[in-house]
Amino acid sequence: MRPRRPGAARENLAGWLFVAPVVIVLGLFMLAPILMAMWVSLTDWNGQGSPFRSGVPFVGLDNYSRLFTEEGLARQDFMTSVRNNVYYVAIVVPAQTVLALGLALIVNARLLRGKTFFRAAFFFPSVTSSVAISVVFLFVFANSGAVNGLLALLGVDGPQWFADSRGVLHLLLGAAGLVDPAAPPQALTTGGPFGLSWWEWLSGPSMAMTTIIMLVVWTTSGTFMLMFLAALQDIPVSLEEAAMLDGAGRWGVFRHVTLPLLRPTLFLVVTLGLIATWQVFDQIYVMSQGNPAKTTLTPAYLSYETAFGGFEYGTGTAISFVLFAIIVALTLVQRWVLRERRS
Amino acid sequence: MMPRTRRTAALCSVACACLLLTAACGRGFDDAPGQTAQQTSGPAGLDILIGSSGEAETAAVKQAAQAWAAAAGATATVTPAQDLQQQLGQAFAGDDPPDVFYVDAVRFADYASVGALEPYAGKISRPDDFYPTLRAAFTYNGTFYCAPKDFSTLALIVNQDLWSKAGLTAADVPTTWEQLTSVGEKLQAAGITPLALGDTRDRIGAFMVQAGGWLTSPDGKRATADSPQNLQALEYVRTLLADRLARYPSQLDAGWGGEAFGKGKAAMTIEGNWIKGALKADFPDVKYTVHELPAGPEGKGTLSFTTCWGISAKSPYKQQAISFVEAMTKADQQMAFARAFGVMPSRQSAKSAYTAEFPADAPFVDGAAYAQGPVNAPKMDSVLADFDTGLQQLTSVAPKTLLQRVQKNTQAALGTS
DSSP: OOOOOTTHHHHHHHHHHHHHHHHHHHIIIIIHHHHHHHHHTTBOOOSSSOTTSTTSOBOTTHHHHHHHTSOSHHHHHHHHHHHHHHHHHHHHHHHHHHHHHHHHHHHHOTTOSSHHHHHHHHHHHHHSOHHHHHHHHHHHTSTTSHHHHHHHHTTOOOOOGGGOOOBHHHHHHHHTTSSOTTSOOHHHHSOOGGGSOHHHHTTOSBHHHHHHHHHHHHHHHHHHHHHHHHHHHHSOHHHHHHHHHTTOOHHHHIIIIIHHHTHHHHHHHHHHHHHHHHTOOHHHHHHTTTOSTTTTOOHHHHHHIIIIITOOHHHHHHHHHHHHHHHHHHHHHHHHHTSOOOO | OHHHHHHHHHHHHHHHHHHHHHHHHTTTSOOOTTOSOSBOOSSOEEEEEEOOSSHHHHHHHHHHHHHHHHHHTOEEEEEEOSSHHHHHHHHHHTTOOOSEEEEEHHHHHHHHHTTOBOOOGGGSSOGGGBOHHHHHHTEETTEEOSEEEEEEEEEEEEEHHHHHHTTOOGGGSOOBHHHHHHHHHHHHHTTOOOEEOOSSHHHHHHHHHHTTOOSBOTTSOSBOOSSHHHHHHHHHHHHHHHTTSEEOGGGGTOSSHHHHHHTTSOSEEEEETHHHHHHHHHOTTOOEEEEOOOBBTTBOOEEEEEEEEEEBTTOTBHHHHHHHHHHHTSHHHHHHHHHHHOOEESBGGGHHHHHHHOGGGHHHHHGGGGEEOOOOOTTOHHHHHHHHHHHHTTTTSOHHHHHHHHHHHHHHHHTOO
16 A cells, blocks of 8 residues: 555545535435335334334335245235336337437438438427326327227227237237137146246236337437437547448448447446336326236336335335346346457 | 545445434434323314315315314314325324325225224214214224215216117116116117226125125125125126126226216216216216116115225324314215215215205115225225226136135235135
């Protein structure tokens, strides 16, 4: 260890003084509530008075084990919500990233006319209130709404979007003739991890969930388009021109010059997408409240419902901490996948 | 240098967090029991939180509260809640609940079981005057807790125009399950959807009552979902749905039965007396009549929904609060509320005055004699939500499986086997 520079202590103190406002605000409004919630998740607090009194029963990890190891409604609901959210994330994150990148490339194209118009149009859904847009979607996807009207023009009898709890994957498997959704094979319906059968795990998003997926992809791609656009405009034109002079085609330039330079933005967009999609709440709250048949239940909504609906604040907060762990774990995995590979 | 700085930083942030936590916990988090004063002297200031159905109710309650406050020499602040349940939850957690608040019968057992409510109903004059079904809804462990504010029951609503279009007359209004089926077939033959039926226990449960069943025992201690009566009821509803004699509102592009009915998408619906206001506001041209629900194999049955005036166990003004509730539940005050926002008085002594003034509502009031209140047991919220989910899939899931599932979940929630 090197000897301390004279005056370092004072510098240190000054540094802490300067960041103190932020540290205090973050500590008071972020860290302290999180720690308090963590305590609540270890208790059987019933919502009466403070959870930090002596009479509040401490139950250790019971609230967590109810979500994972104990057979019962709590685990079933939680696992159903996780299943729904996994399908939701698996579709929304890639779709919105690709769409956002595509839109950004279009808007960034040097030859496009009316660039400002398109930029505004693509960005518009992102700045509109998610509640307002959700309500509009309720009308658009109503049984006699615009979407089913269009489908009827094509001679398709549209589904009852928000009342349809059938899983898309089930329907596809049925359409392919692999299984009969009305009588799934015995091997799939008996047994499966965490209290749900394999058949239930393999349902895919329900029709109701797909409408929410469409909504979210549409509204968020605008924001991410803006991020990609900023990154694209940072890429020096000379680089792309140099690659073209070296004989690279348009695809080659995109694949080997543009995309690698976009990697930090890609990481940002995918991370933000992952976090936001695992926390989806307001669309569910406005549009479906977990219905039909719990196929739009998500952990964030279930946590709210369990705490404020069922007065089981302990289980509710436990769900949110599990959700937190899932998000952190997935972000780490994704960071590892997108790491810079240098040999 | 580097590792040392990092450790200092970590230590500092932990210290900061601890400091903040202790600061935050310094006050208000260690309230010993017994600290809340039983009675505070001086003029009382009552905080009243209501889950209002709309402007009319808010105005009427505010007016009644001011009249009481002026007479009692106290003040009363009426606040309509945006989300009553969540606001109450926060108030209880923060140890600062309102003195008087609405308690829905569905939530009652949850509140009573954690000791949030003052069991004052015995101190109200003539508690036996409240309908027995309403008293049962607000009784926990044998104690009648709070005075019912008003109530609603389900009845059969019939669209006059669609009825005559199918060539039916007043004599055809179904009074039994068999008649409901046969009338439904006639309507269907005329190209009319017969019945819009809400897809929850709050509507389909009426059929269970008509068959002589219910989800829990009367004392709310045992699960009785898996019974032949309930099975019979669900089988019957399932046939109605499968034959398209009944359809869920979502299948008719409506949010609830009343909307489907108002839009003329079904000739009948099963709803409570709130449908009057809704139809008047949104579909004023629909002509309809109200009838008692068709009787099942075990006779007549309907469901009642009610709210009581809860008084917080922590209120410093309990006496004034009770006097306030007393004033609100007087028969003539209940009639004033009935005129203002169309609710039914919870006192039997107000029944004749009510039916004299609103003769068309007689079927709703008569339902009180054989109505079943909501499931009166704590921790049942997720179980009942799960049952509703099952009912949504009633056509594809066997009723027996569904009932066994509710039975198992209810037993787990009630802690019995």
